[in-house]
Amino acid sequence: MSENKIVTLAEDEPLNLDGGGSLSKFKTAYTTYGKLNDKKNNSILVCHALTGDQYVASDHPITKKNGWWSMVVGPDKPIDTNKFFVICPNVIGGCMGSTGPKEINPENGKEFATDFPVITIADMVRAQKLLIDYLGIEKIFCVTGGSMGGMLVLEWLSKFPEMVHSAVPIATATNHSAQNIALNELARQSIMADPNWQSGNYYHSDKKPMKGLSVARMAAHISYLSKEALQSKFGRNLQDKNSLDYSFDADFQIESYLRHQGFTFVDRFDANSYLYITRAMDYFDVSSANNGSLIEAFKKTQSKILCVSFTSDWLYPTSENKKIVKVFNSLGLNVSFIEIETENGHDSFLLDEPKFFEALKGFINSTFENL
Amino acid sequence: MSLINENKDFGVIAKLIPNNASVIDVGCNDGSLLEYLREYKNIDGRGMEIDQKKVQLCLAKGISVIEGDADTDLYDYPDKLFDYSILTYTLQATKSPKTVMQQLVRISKKAIISFPNFGHWKIGASLLLNRKMPVSEKLSYSWHETPNLHFCTINDFIDLCEELEIKIEKKGDLSNKKLSNFSGKNFLDSYFNEVGLFLVSKD
Numbered sequence: 030m031s032e033n034k035i036v037t038l039a040e041d042e043p044l045n046l047d048g049g050g051s052l053s054k055f056k057t058a059y060t061t062y063g064k065l066n067d068k069k070n071n072s073i074l075v076c077h078a079l080t081g082d083q084y085v086a087s088d089h090p091i092t093k094k095n096g097w098w099s100m101v102v103g104p105d106k107p108i109d110t111n112k113f114f115v116i117c118p119n120v121i122g123g124c125m126g127s128t129g130p131k132e133i134n135p136e137n138g139k140e141f142a143t144d145f146p147v148i149t150i151a152d153m154v155r156a157q158k159l160l161i162d163y164l165g166i167e168k169i170f171c172v173t174g175g176s177m178g179g180m181l182v183l184e185w186l187s188k189f190p191e192m193v194h195s196a197v198p199i200a201t202a203t204n205h206s207a208q209n210i211a212l213n214e215l216a217r218q219s220i221m222a223d224p225n226w227q228s229g230n231y232y233h234s235d236k237k238p239m240k241g242l243s244v245a246r247m248a249a250h251i252s253y254l255s256k257e258a259l260q261s262k263f264g265r266n267l268q269d270k271n272s273l274d275y276s277f278d279a280d281f282q283i284e285s286y287l288r289h290q291g292f293t294f295v296d297r298f299d300a301n302s303y304l305y306i307t308r309a310m311d312y313f314d315v316s317s318a319n320n321g322s323l324i325e326a327f328k329k330t331q332s333k334i335l336c337v338s339f340t341s342d343w344l345y346p347t348s349e350n351k352k353i354v355k356v357f358n359s360l361g362l363n364v365s366f367i368e369i370e371t372e373n374g375h376d377s378f379l380l381d382e383p384k385f386f387e388a389l390k391g392f393i394n395s396t397f398e399n400l
Numbered sequence: 401m402s403l404i405n406e407n408k409d410f411g412v413i414a415k416l417i418p419n420n421a422s423v424i425d426v427g428c429n430d431g432s433l434l435e436y437l438r439e440y441k442n443i444d445g446r447g448m449e450i451d452q453k454k455v456q457l458c459l460a461k462g463i464s465v466i467e468g469d470a471d472t473d474l475y476d477y478p479d480k481l482f483d484y485s486i487l488t489y490t491l492q493a494t495k496s497p498k499t500v501m502q503q504l505v506r507i508s509k510k511a512i513i514s515f516p517n518f519g520h521w522k523i524g525a526s527l528l529l530n531r532k533m534p535v536s537e538k539l540s541y542s543w544h545e546t547p548n549l550h551f552c553t554i555n556d557f558i559d560l561c562e563e564l565e566i567k568i569e570k571k572g573d574l575s576n577k578k579l580s581n582f583s584g585k586n587f588l589d590s591y592f593n594e595v596g597l598f599l600v601s602k603d
Contacts, residue, residue: 359481366468368467396462
Protein backbone atom coordinates (compact mmCIF):
# COMPACT_ATOMS: atom_id res chain seq x y z
CA MET A 30 0.00 0.00 0.00
CA SER A 31 0.99 3.56 -0.63
CA GLU A 32 3.30 5.65 1.50
CA ASN A 33 2.29 9.16 2.32
CA LYS A 34 4.16 11.67 0.17
CA ILE A 35 4.48 15.40 0.66
CA VAL A 36 5.33 17.84 -2.11
CA THR A 37 5.81 21.60 -1.99
CA LEU A 38 3.87 23.33 -4.77
CA ALA A 39 3.59 26.91 -6.06
CA GLU A 40 7.31 27.43 -5.57
CA ASP A 41 7.74 29.92 -8.40
CA GLU A 42 4.35 31.54 -8.50
CA PRO A 43 1.88 31.86 -5.61
CA LEU A 44 -1.54 30.27 -5.74
CA ASN A 45 -4.03 33.12 -5.83
CA LEU A 46 -7.09 32.49 -3.71
CA ASP A 47 -10.74 33.44 -4.32
CA GLY A 48 -10.79 35.36 -1.04
CA GLY A 49 -8.02 37.70 -2.19
CA GLY A 50 -4.89 36.31 -0.51
CA SER A 51 -2.45 33.80 -1.86
CA LEU A 52 -0.48 30.76 -0.80
CA SER A 53 3.06 30.18 -1.93
CA LYS A 54 5.23 27.15 -1.38
CA PHE A 55 2.35 25.24 0.11
CA LYS A 56 2.50 21.56 0.92
CA THR A 57 0.25 18.86 -0.44
CA ALA A 58 0.24 15.46 1.23
CA TYR A 59 -0.95 12.66 -1.02
CA THR A 60 -0.96 8.95 -1.64
CA THR A 61 -0.83 7.05 -4.91
CA TYR A 62 -1.70 3.48 -5.80
CA GLY A 63 -0.91 1.50 -8.93
CA LYS A 64 1.30 2.72 -11.75
CA LEU A 65 0.95 5.53 -14.25
CA ASN A 66 1.15 3.86 -17.68
CA ASP A 67 3.37 5.02 -20.54
CA LYS A 68 0.53 6.89 -22.23
CA LYS A 69 -0.25 8.57 -18.91
CA ASN A 70 -3.95 8.01 -19.54
CA ASN A 71 -4.89 5.78 -16.61
CA SER A 72 -4.94 8.19 -13.68
CA ILE A 73 -7.89 8.48 -11.32
CA LEU A 74 -8.04 11.43 -8.94
CA VAL A 75 -10.00 10.62 -5.80
CA CYS A 76 -11.29 13.66 -3.89
CA HIS A 77 -12.03 13.17 -0.22
CA ALA A 78 -14.95 14.52 1.81
CA LEU A 79 -14.99 17.02 4.69
CA THR A 80 -13.29 14.82 7.28
CA GLY A 81 -11.57 12.49 4.84
CA ASP A 82 -7.90 12.56 3.94
CA GLN A 83 -5.33 11.05 1.60
CA TYR A 84 -5.51 7.65 3.28
CA VAL A 85 -8.09 6.42 0.78
CA ALA A 86 -6.88 2.82 0.66
CA SER A 87 -4.11 2.59 3.23
CA ASP A 88 -4.33 2.26 6.98
CA HIS A 89 -4.82 5.54 8.78
CA PRO A 90 -1.69 6.50 10.74
CA ILE A 91 -3.70 7.73 13.75
CA THR A 92 -6.76 5.50 13.93
CA LYS A 93 -5.00 2.46 12.40
CA LYS A 94 -8.26 1.76 10.59
CA ASN A 95 -8.57 0.77 6.92
CA GLY A 96 -8.56 3.58 4.39
CA TRP A 97 -11.91 5.33 4.04
CA TRP A 98 -12.50 3.86 0.56
CA SER A 99 -10.56 0.63 0.93
CA MET A 100 -13.62 -1.26 -0.36
CA VAL A 101 -13.51 0.78 -3.56
CA VAL A 102 -9.82 1.36 -4.30
CA GLY A 103 -7.35 -1.51 -4.53
CA PRO A 104 -6.34 -4.51 -6.62
CA ASP A 105 -9.46 -6.03 -8.25
CA LYS A 106 -11.67 -3.51 -6.47
CA PRO A 107 -14.21 -1.31 -8.36
CA ILE A 108 -11.34 1.14 -8.92
CA ASP A 109 -8.76 -1.48 -9.81
CA THR A 110 -5.23 -0.41 -8.93
CA ASN A 111 -3.85 -3.18 -11.15
CA LYS A 112 -5.17 -1.09 -14.00
CA PHE A 113 -5.34 2.48 -12.74
CA PHE A 114 -2.99 4.97 -11.15
CA VAL A 115 -4.95 6.41 -8.23
CA ILE A 116 -4.02 9.74 -6.68
CA CYS A 117 -5.57 11.03 -3.47
CA PRO A 118 -4.39 14.36 -2.07
CA ASN A 119 -5.30 15.89 1.29
CA VAL A 120 -7.04 19.20 0.49
CA ILE A 121 -5.39 22.48 1.43
CA GLY A 122 -6.92 23.63 4.70
CA GLY A 123 -6.83 19.99 5.84
CA CYS A 124 -4.91 18.58 8.76
CA MET A 125 -3.12 15.48 7.52
CA GLY A 126 0.00 17.13 6.12
CA SER A 127 -1.26 19.54 3.46
CA THR A 128 -0.92 23.22 4.24
CA GLY A 129 -3.70 24.22 6.59
CA PRO A 130 -4.29 26.07 9.87
CA LYS A 131 -2.21 23.67 11.96
CA GLU A 132 0.86 23.89 9.69
CA ILE A 133 3.67 26.40 10.12
CA ASN A 134 3.33 29.70 8.32
CA PRO A 135 6.73 30.10 6.59
CA GLU A 136 6.44 33.87 6.99
CA ASN A 137 6.61 33.89 10.79
CA GLY A 138 7.49 30.36 11.81
CA LYS A 139 4.26 29.94 13.78
CA GLU A 140 1.16 27.87 13.12
CA PHE A 141 -1.26 29.63 10.79
CA ALA A 142 -4.22 29.02 13.11
CA THR A 143 -6.86 31.60 12.11
CA ASP A 144 -4.33 33.57 10.10
CA PHE A 145 -4.82 30.90 7.47
CA PRO A 146 -6.75 32.48 4.60
CA VAL A 147 -10.36 31.44 4.12
CA ILE A 148 -10.24 29.09 1.14
CA THR A 149 -12.82 27.81 -1.31
CA ILE A 150 -13.52 24.56 -3.10
CA ALA A 151 -12.14 26.21 -6.26
CA ASP A 152 -8.91 27.05 -4.38
CA MET A 153 -8.60 23.40 -3.36
CA VAL A 154 -9.05 22.38 -7.00
CA ARG A 155 -6.45 24.88 -8.20
CA ALA A 156 -4.06 23.39 -5.63
CA GLN A 157 -4.88 19.87 -6.83
CA LYS A 158 -4.24 20.96 -10.40
CA LEU A 159 -0.70 21.94 -9.42
CA LEU A 160 -0.19 18.44 -8.02
CA ILE A 161 -1.47 16.87 -11.25
CA ASP A 162 0.91 19.13 -13.23
CA TYR A 163 3.75 18.10 -10.92
CA LEU A 164 2.94 14.42 -11.57
CA GLY A 165 3.24 15.11 -15.32
CA ILE A 166 -0.38 14.24 -16.13
CA GLU A 167 -2.06 16.30 -18.86
CA LYS A 168 -5.42 14.61 -18.80
CA ILE A 169 -6.87 12.78 -15.81
CA PHE A 170 -8.76 9.68 -16.85
CA CYS A 171 -11.37 10.07 -14.11
CA VAL A 172 -12.05 12.44 -11.22
CA THR A 173 -14.33 11.09 -8.52
CA GLY A 174 -15.46 11.73 -4.97
CA GLY A 175 -18.51 11.90 -2.75
CA SER A 176 -20.05 14.74 -0.73
CA MET A 177 -17.43 17.53 -0.64
CA GLY A 178 -15.39 15.26 -2.89
CA GLY A 179 -18.24 15.53 -5.38
CA MET A 180 -18.07 19.32 -5.18
CA LEU A 181 -14.39 19.13 -6.05
CA VAL A 182 -15.32 16.92 -9.02
CA LEU A 183 -17.87 19.50 -10.23
CA GLU A 184 -15.33 22.28 -9.82
CA TRP A 185 -12.77 20.28 -11.83
CA LEU A 186 -15.36 19.86 -14.62
CA SER A 187 -16.03 23.56 -14.62
CA LYS A 188 -12.54 24.96 -14.13
CA PHE A 189 -10.29 22.52 -15.99
CA PRO A 190 -12.66 20.73 -18.38
CA GLU A 191 -9.91 19.93 -20.87
CA MET A 192 -8.02 17.98 -18.20
CA VAL A 193 -10.86 15.61 -17.26
CA HIS A 194 -11.74 12.65 -19.50
CA SER A 195 -14.47 11.35 -17.22
CA ALA A 196 -15.98 12.12 -13.84
CA VAL A 197 -18.11 10.52 -11.14
CA PRO A 198 -19.63 13.07 -8.72
CA ILE A 199 -21.36 11.16 -5.93
CA ALA A 200 -23.99 12.29 -3.38
CA THR A 201 -23.27 15.97 -3.86
CA ALA A 202 -24.74 19.33 -4.89
CA THR A 203 -23.87 22.39 -6.97
CA ASN A 204 -24.17 24.48 -3.83
CA HIS A 205 -25.20 24.24 -0.20
CA SER A 206 -28.82 24.69 0.77
CA ALA A 207 -29.77 26.84 3.75
CA GLN A 208 -30.17 23.59 5.70
CA ASN A 209 -26.62 22.49 4.77
CA ILE A 210 -25.20 25.86 5.83
CA ALA A 211 -27.23 25.79 9.04
CA LEU A 212 -25.79 22.42 10.03
CA ASN A 213 -22.25 23.58 9.33
CA GLU A 214 -22.83 26.78 11.29
CA LEU A 215 -24.03 24.71 14.24
CA ALA A 216 -20.75 22.78 14.07
CA ARG A 217 -18.60 25.91 13.83
CA GLN A 218 -20.41 27.62 16.68
CA SER A 219 -19.96 24.60 18.88
CA ILE A 220 -16.18 24.66 18.22
CA MET A 221 -15.89 28.40 18.78
CA ALA A 222 -18.07 28.24 21.91
CA ASP A 223 -15.54 25.91 23.52
CA PRO A 224 -13.33 28.14 25.75
CA ASN A 225 -10.43 25.85 24.87
CA TRP A 226 -10.68 26.99 21.28
CA GLN A 227 -8.92 30.20 22.40
CA SER A 228 -9.65 32.04 19.13
CA GLY A 229 -7.90 29.23 17.32
CA ASN A 230 -4.59 29.56 19.15
CA TYR A 231 -4.58 26.26 21.01
CA TYR A 232 -1.68 24.49 19.31
CA HIS A 233 0.76 25.10 22.17
CA SER A 234 -1.84 24.90 24.92
CA ASP A 235 -2.57 21.74 26.86
CA LYS A 236 -6.22 22.64 26.52
CA LYS A 237 -7.68 21.86 23.11
CA PRO A 238 -11.26 22.46 21.91
CA MET A 239 -12.07 18.77 22.12
CA LYS A 240 -15.58 19.17 23.46
CA GLY A 241 -16.54 21.70 20.84
CA LEU A 242 -15.14 19.60 18.01
CA SER A 243 -16.72 16.51 19.45
CA VAL A 244 -20.19 18.09 19.55
CA ALA A 245 -19.65 19.38 16.00
CA ARG A 246 -18.93 15.84 14.89
CA MET A 247 -21.95 14.47 16.73
CA ALA A 248 -24.27 16.91 14.97
CA ALA A 249 -22.71 16.17 11.62
CA HIS A 250 -22.90 12.45 12.19
CA ILE A 251 -26.67 12.62 12.62
CA SER A 252 -26.90 14.26 9.22
CA TYR A 253 -24.91 11.42 7.62
CA LEU A 254 -27.43 8.79 8.68
CA SER A 255 -31.06 8.31 7.81
CA LYS A 256 -33.88 8.23 10.34
CA GLU A 257 -34.60 4.62 9.31
CA ALA A 258 -30.99 3.53 9.82
CA LEU A 259 -30.80 5.17 13.23
CA GLN A 260 -34.10 3.63 14.23
CA SER A 261 -33.25 0.12 13.09
CA LYS A 262 -29.75 0.26 14.57
CA PHE A 263 -30.55 1.89 17.92
CA GLY A 264 -34.26 2.53 18.35
CA ARG A 265 -34.82 3.41 21.99
CA ASN A 266 -32.45 0.73 23.23
CA LEU A 267 -30.70 1.49 26.50
CA GLN A 268 -26.93 1.41 26.87
CA ASP A 269 -25.72 -1.34 29.26
CA LYS A 270 -28.66 -0.87 31.57
CA ASN A 271 -32.18 -2.12 32.08
CA SER A 272 -33.91 1.03 33.21
CA LEU A 273 -33.63 4.79 32.88
CA ASP A 274 -31.15 6.50 35.19
CA TYR A 275 -33.06 9.74 35.56
CA SER A 276 -29.77 11.54 34.90
CA PHE A 277 -27.97 13.10 31.95
CA ASP A 278 -25.66 10.15 31.44
CA ALA A 279 -25.89 8.28 28.16
CA ASP A 280 -28.98 6.20 28.85
CA PHE A 281 -29.77 5.49 25.23
CA GLN A 282 -27.50 3.60 22.86
CA ILE A 283 -27.73 6.37 20.31
CA GLU A 284 -26.33 8.83 22.86
CA SER A 285 -23.44 6.56 23.67
CA TYR A 286 -22.78 5.95 19.97
CA LEU A 287 -22.71 9.66 19.16
CA ARG A 288 -20.44 10.43 22.11
CA HIS A 289 -18.08 7.74 20.89
CA GLN A 290 -18.12 9.20 17.37
CA GLY A 291 -17.34 12.62 18.83
CA PHE A 292 -14.56 11.52 21.18
CA THR A 293 -12.70 9.42 18.63
CA PHE A 294 -12.92 12.13 16.00
CA VAL A 295 -10.94 14.70 17.99
CA ASP A 296 -7.88 12.42 17.98
CA ARG A 297 -7.57 12.66 14.24
CA PHE A 298 -9.00 16.02 13.26
CA ASP A 299 -8.05 19.63 13.84
CA ALA A 300 -10.81 21.97 15.02
CA ASN A 301 -9.55 24.90 12.93
CA SER A 302 -9.46 22.71 9.81
CA TYR A 303 -13.08 21.85 10.52
CA LEU A 304 -13.94 25.57 10.52
CA TYR A 305 -12.07 26.25 7.28
CA ILE A 306 -13.32 23.28 5.33
CA THR A 307 -16.97 23.66 6.33
CA ARG A 308 -16.69 27.33 5.31
CA ALA A 309 -15.35 26.31 1.91
CA MET A 310 -18.32 23.98 1.46
CA ASP A 311 -20.81 26.68 2.43
CA TYR A 312 -19.22 29.16 0.04
CA PHE A 313 -19.23 26.63 -2.78
CA ASP A 314 -21.42 27.50 -5.74
CA VAL A 315 -20.08 26.13 -8.97
CA SER A 316 -22.09 28.71 -10.89
CA SER A 317 -20.74 31.71 -8.98
CA ALA A 318 -17.79 32.34 -11.29
CA ASN A 319 -20.26 32.32 -14.19
CA ASN A 320 -22.86 34.88 -13.19
CA GLY A 321 -24.90 32.26 -11.42
CA SER A 322 -25.44 30.19 -14.55
CA LEU A 323 -24.83 26.46 -14.21
CA ILE A 324 -25.07 26.13 -17.97
CA GLU A 325 -22.23 28.64 -18.36
CA ALA A 326 -20.24 26.87 -15.64
CA PHE A 327 -20.18 23.61 -17.59
CA LYS A 328 -20.29 25.02 -21.11
CA LYS A 329 -16.82 23.76 -21.97
CA THR A 330 -17.20 20.37 -20.32
CA GLN A 331 -16.82 17.43 -22.69
CA SER A 332 -16.26 14.70 -20.13
CA LYS A 333 -18.19 11.50 -19.80
CA ILE A 334 -20.00 11.66 -16.48
CA LEU A 335 -21.78 9.35 -14.06
CA CYS A 336 -23.83 10.94 -11.27
CA VAL A 337 -24.80 8.80 -8.30
CA SER A 338 -27.28 9.46 -5.49
CA PHE A 339 -28.68 7.39 -2.61
CA THR A 340 -32.39 7.19 -1.78
CA SER A 341 -32.10 7.84 1.97
CA ASP A 342 -29.51 10.65 1.72
CA TRP A 343 -31.25 13.77 3.06
CA LEU A 344 -28.08 15.87 3.28
CA TYR A 345 -27.36 15.75 -0.47
CA PRO A 346 -30.63 14.24 -1.68
CA THR A 347 -31.40 12.74 -5.07
CA SER A 348 -33.19 15.96 -6.05
CA GLU A 349 -29.91 17.93 -5.73
CA ASN A 350 -27.99 15.33 -7.72
CA LYS A 351 -30.69 15.30 -10.37
CA LYS A 352 -30.27 19.06 -10.74
CA ILE A 353 -26.68 18.38 -11.79
CA VAL A 354 -27.87 15.71 -14.24
CA LYS A 355 -30.39 18.15 -15.68
CA VAL A 356 -27.69 20.73 -16.37
CA PHE A 357 -25.49 18.13 -18.06
CA ASN A 358 -28.48 16.91 -20.08
CA SER A 359 -29.29 20.44 -21.16
CA LEU A 360 -25.78 20.68 -22.54
CA GLY A 361 -26.18 17.35 -24.33
CA LEU A 362 -23.29 15.85 -22.38
CA ASN A 363 -22.56 12.17 -22.09
CA VAL A 364 -24.13 11.83 -18.66
CA SER A 365 -25.43 8.81 -16.81
CA PHE A 366 -27.38 8.75 -13.58
CA ILE A 367 -28.17 6.06 -11.09
CA GLU A 368 -30.00 6.23 -7.76
CA ILE A 369 -28.99 3.52 -5.31
CA GLU A 370 -31.69 2.25 -2.98
CA THR A 371 -30.38 2.03 0.58
CA GLU A 372 -31.29 3.09 4.09
CA ASN A 373 -27.71 4.09 4.95
CA GLY A 374 -28.22 7.81 4.32
CA HIS A 375 -25.49 10.14 3.13
CA ASP A 376 -22.80 7.82 4.51
CA SER A 377 -23.77 5.24 1.86
CA PHE A 378 -20.94 6.26 -0.44
CA LEU A 379 -18.46 5.14 2.25
CA LEU A 380 -20.21 1.86 3.03
CA ASP A 381 -20.59 -1.54 1.46
CA GLU A 382 -23.13 -0.81 -1.26
CA PRO A 383 -22.71 -3.51 -3.92
CA LYS A 384 -25.01 -1.84 -6.47
CA PHE A 385 -23.07 1.40 -6.18
CA PHE A 386 -19.80 -0.50 -6.61
CA GLU A 387 -21.20 -2.30 -9.67
CA ALA A 388 -22.23 0.97 -11.31
CA LEU A 389 -18.91 2.65 -10.56
CA LYS A 390 -16.91 -0.30 -11.84
CA GLY A 391 -19.07 -0.71 -14.96
CA PHE A 392 -18.76 2.97 -15.84
CA ILE A 393 -15.02 3.25 -15.18
CA ASN A 394 -14.01 0.06 -16.96
CA SER A 395 -16.19 0.58 -20.03
CA THR A 396 -15.04 4.19 -20.31
CA PHE A 397 -11.43 3.07 -20.12
CA GLU A 398 -11.98 0.38 -22.78
CA ASN A 399 -13.46 3.00 -25.12
CA LEU A 400 -10.58 5.47 -24.64
CA MET B 401 -39.75 -6.26 -22.01
CA SER B 402 -37.31 -8.05 -24.23
CA LEU B 403 -39.69 -8.38 -27.13
CA ILE B 404 -37.35 -6.80 -29.56
CA ASN B 405 -36.11 -9.04 -32.25
CA GLU B 406 -32.61 -7.71 -32.72
CA ASN B 407 -32.15 -8.90 -36.28
CA LYS B 408 -35.48 -7.65 -37.50
CA ASP B 409 -36.31 -4.56 -35.50
CA PHE B 410 -32.84 -3.09 -35.11
CA GLY B 411 -32.21 -3.24 -38.84
CA VAL B 412 -35.45 -1.43 -39.68
CA ILE B 413 -34.83 1.24 -37.05
CA ALA B 414 -31.25 1.67 -38.27
CA LYS B 415 -32.57 2.34 -41.79
CA LEU B 416 -34.40 5.36 -40.43
CA ILE B 417 -31.34 6.89 -38.80
CA PRO B 418 -28.54 8.61 -40.72
CA ASN B 419 -24.89 8.22 -39.75
CA ASN B 420 -23.54 10.29 -36.84
CA ALA B 421 -27.01 11.28 -35.62
CA SER B 422 -27.62 12.06 -31.95
CA VAL B 423 -30.15 9.62 -30.56
CA ILE B 424 -31.98 9.05 -27.28
CA ASP B 425 -33.54 5.65 -26.72
CA VAL B 426 -36.31 6.01 -24.15
CA GLY B 427 -36.81 2.72 -22.35
CA CYS B 428 -33.47 1.58 -23.74
CA ASN B 429 -33.48 -1.80 -22.00
CA ASP B 430 -29.94 -3.23 -21.74
CA GLY B 431 -28.67 -0.77 -24.32
CA SER B 432 -28.41 -3.28 -27.20
CA LEU B 433 -30.20 -1.06 -29.70
CA LEU B 434 -27.95 1.90 -28.88
CA GLU B 435 -24.94 -0.38 -29.12
CA TYR B 436 -26.13 -1.64 -32.50
CA LEU B 437 -26.67 1.91 -33.76
CA ARG B 438 -23.31 2.98 -32.39
CA GLU B 439 -21.64 0.18 -34.30
CA TYR B 440 -23.50 0.52 -37.59
CA LYS B 441 -24.44 4.19 -37.65
CA ASN B 442 -21.80 5.75 -35.42
CA ILE B 443 -24.51 7.54 -33.48
CA ASP B 444 -24.00 9.68 -30.38
CA GLY B 445 -26.41 7.81 -28.14
CA ARG B 446 -28.12 8.29 -24.81
CA GLY B 447 -30.49 6.02 -22.98
CA MET B 448 -33.21 6.28 -20.39
CA GLU B 449 -34.29 3.21 -18.47
CA ILE B 450 -36.50 2.70 -15.43
CA ASP B 451 -35.17 -0.74 -14.45
CA GLN B 452 -31.93 -0.38 -12.50
CA LYS B 453 -30.62 -3.83 -13.44
CA LYS B 454 -30.74 -2.77 -17.06
CA VAL B 455 -29.18 0.60 -16.22
CA GLN B 456 -26.22 -1.32 -14.78
CA LEU B 457 -25.93 -3.35 -18.00
CA CYS B 458 -25.86 -0.13 -20.03
CA LEU B 459 -23.15 1.37 -17.81
CA ALA B 460 -21.01 -1.73 -18.21
CA LYS B 461 -21.34 -1.38 -21.99
CA GLY B 462 -20.23 2.23 -21.89
CA ILE B 463 -23.65 3.57 -22.84
CA SER B 464 -24.67 6.84 -21.22
CA VAL B 465 -27.93 6.11 -19.48
CA ILE B 466 -30.23 7.93 -17.10
CA GLU B 467 -32.11 5.88 -14.56
CA GLY B 468 -35.43 7.55 -15.13
CA ASP B 469 -39.06 7.38 -16.11
CA ALA B 470 -40.38 8.35 -19.55
CA ASP B 471 -43.47 9.80 -17.86
CA THR B 472 -41.56 12.30 -15.72
CA ASP B 473 -37.94 12.71 -16.79
CA LEU B 474 -38.15 13.75 -20.44
CA TYR B 475 -38.96 17.28 -19.30
CA ASP B 476 -35.28 17.66 -18.36
CA TYR B 477 -34.15 17.86 -21.98
CA PRO B 478 -34.22 21.07 -23.98
CA ASP B 479 -36.16 21.36 -27.23
CA LYS B 480 -34.76 19.46 -30.23
CA LEU B 481 -31.62 18.40 -28.36
CA PHE B 482 -31.51 15.11 -30.26
CA ASP B 483 -31.79 14.33 -33.94
CA TYR B 484 -33.82 11.22 -33.12
CA SER B 485 -35.69 9.80 -30.18
CA ILE B 486 -36.68 6.16 -30.09
CA LEU B 487 -39.47 4.56 -28.09
CA THR B 488 -39.76 0.83 -28.74
CA TYR B 489 -42.48 -1.23 -27.03
CA THR B 490 -42.72 1.30 -24.22
CA LEU B 491 -45.60 3.59 -25.20
CA GLN B 492 -48.23 1.13 -23.95
CA ALA B 493 -46.48 0.91 -20.55
CA THR B 494 -46.41 4.65 -19.88
CA LYS B 495 -48.92 6.36 -17.60
CA SER B 496 -49.60 9.04 -20.15
CA PRO B 497 -48.79 8.01 -23.72
CA LYS B 498 -50.06 11.37 -24.90
CA THR B 499 -47.60 13.50 -22.92
CA VAL B 500 -44.75 11.07 -23.59
CA MET B 501 -45.36 11.44 -27.33
CA GLN B 502 -45.50 15.21 -26.99
CA GLN B 503 -42.21 15.18 -25.10
CA LEU B 504 -40.54 12.93 -27.66
CA VAL B 505 -41.32 15.21 -30.58
CA ARG B 506 -40.29 18.19 -28.46
CA ILE B 507 -36.82 16.93 -27.49
CA SER B 508 -35.96 15.45 -30.89
CA LYS B 509 -36.31 16.45 -34.50
CA LYS B 510 -37.82 13.08 -35.34
CA ALA B 511 -39.20 10.27 -33.21
CA ILE B 512 -39.36 6.57 -33.96
CA ILE B 513 -42.17 4.89 -32.06
CA SER B 514 -43.09 1.23 -32.08
CA PHE B 515 -45.76 -0.61 -30.13
CA PRO B 516 -47.68 -3.88 -30.21
CA ASN B 517 -50.72 -3.45 -32.42
CA PHE B 518 -53.80 -4.42 -30.43
CA GLY B 519 -55.77 -4.37 -33.64
CA HIS B 520 -53.91 -7.33 -35.11
CA TRP B 521 -56.34 -9.98 -36.37
CA LYS B 522 -54.94 -12.67 -34.05
CA ILE B 523 -55.70 -10.55 -31.03
CA GLY B 524 -59.20 -9.85 -32.29
CA ALA B 525 -59.72 -13.52 -33.03
CA SER B 526 -58.34 -14.60 -29.66
CA LEU B 527 -60.64 -12.21 -27.87
CA LEU B 528 -63.58 -13.23 -30.00
CA LEU B 529 -63.08 -16.97 -29.70
CA ASN B 530 -61.54 -17.46 -26.24
CA ARG B 531 -63.10 -14.54 -24.41
CA LYS B 532 -59.70 -14.08 -22.71
CA MET B 533 -57.13 -11.32 -22.81
CA PRO B 534 -54.73 -12.26 -25.59
CA VAL B 535 -51.25 -13.56 -24.80
CA SER B 536 -48.83 -13.85 -27.69
CA GLU B 537 -45.15 -13.49 -28.48
CA LYS B 538 -45.48 -9.71 -28.62
CA LEU B 539 -47.95 -9.54 -25.74
CA SER B 540 -46.38 -12.01 -23.39
CA TYR B 541 -48.04 -11.07 -20.10
CA SER B 542 -51.21 -12.28 -18.46
CA TRP B 543 -53.74 -9.52 -17.85
CA HIS B 544 -53.11 -9.44 -14.08
CA GLU B 545 -49.35 -9.02 -14.26
CA THR B 546 -48.89 -6.90 -17.33
CA PRO B 547 -46.96 -3.62 -17.02
CA ASN B 548 -48.88 -2.46 -20.06
CA LEU B 549 -51.41 0.18 -19.14
CA HIS B 550 -52.51 1.60 -22.46
CA PHE B 551 -52.83 -0.79 -25.35
CA CYS B 552 -53.69 0.79 -28.66
CA THR B 553 -54.19 -0.20 -32.24
CA ILE B 554 -52.38 1.24 -35.21
CA ASN B 555 -55.50 3.23 -36.04
CA ASP B 556 -55.68 4.59 -32.48
CA PHE B 557 -52.10 5.73 -32.77
CA ILE B 558 -52.75 7.47 -36.05
CA ASP B 559 -55.76 9.25 -34.51
CA LEU B 560 -53.68 10.39 -31.53
CA CYS B 561 -50.97 11.78 -33.81
CA GLU B 562 -53.64 13.73 -35.65
CA GLU B 563 -55.04 15.08 -32.41
CA LEU B 564 -51.58 16.16 -31.23
CA GLU B 565 -50.72 17.60 -34.67
CA ILE B 566 -47.81 15.20 -34.93
CA LYS B 567 -46.86 14.44 -38.50
CA ILE B 568 -46.40 10.78 -39.43
CA GLU B 569 -43.65 10.64 -42.03
CA LYS B 570 -43.02 6.95 -42.47
CA LYS B 571 -44.36 3.60 -41.41
CA GLY B 572 -42.47 0.37 -41.00
CA ASP B 573 -43.49 -3.21 -41.49
CA LEU B 574 -41.34 -5.46 -39.35
CA SER B 575 -42.49 -8.68 -41.00
CA ASN B 576 -40.77 -7.78 -44.24
CA LYS B 577 -38.41 -5.11 -42.84
CA LYS B 578 -39.89 -2.54 -45.21
CA LEU B 579 -40.33 1.16 -44.73
CA SER B 580 -42.72 3.26 -46.73
CA ASN B 581 -44.11 6.76 -46.79
CA PHE B 582 -47.24 7.18 -44.74
CA SER B 583 -50.40 7.93 -46.60
CA GLY B 584 -53.20 7.52 -44.10
CA LYS B 585 -54.94 4.59 -42.44
CA ASN B 586 -54.65 1.30 -44.19
CA PHE B 587 -56.78 -1.78 -43.71
CA LEU B 588 -53.90 -4.21 -44.23
CA ASP B 589 -51.57 -2.55 -41.74
CA SER B 590 -54.12 -2.36 -38.99
CA TYR B 591 -55.11 -6.01 -39.37
CA PHE B 592 -51.85 -7.70 -40.25
CA ASN B 593 -48.99 -5.79 -38.62
CA GLU B 594 -48.25 -7.23 -35.21
CA VAL B 595 -46.23 -4.15 -34.47
CA GLY B 596 -46.86 -0.54 -35.37
CA LEU B 597 -43.67 1.34 -36.22
CA PHE B 598 -43.74 4.99 -37.22
CA LEU B 599 -41.39 7.85 -37.87
CA VAL B 600 -43.04 11.03 -36.63
CA SER B 601 -42.13 14.66 -36.10
CA LYS B 602 -43.51 17.99 -35.03
CA ASP B 603 -41.92 21.34 -35.83
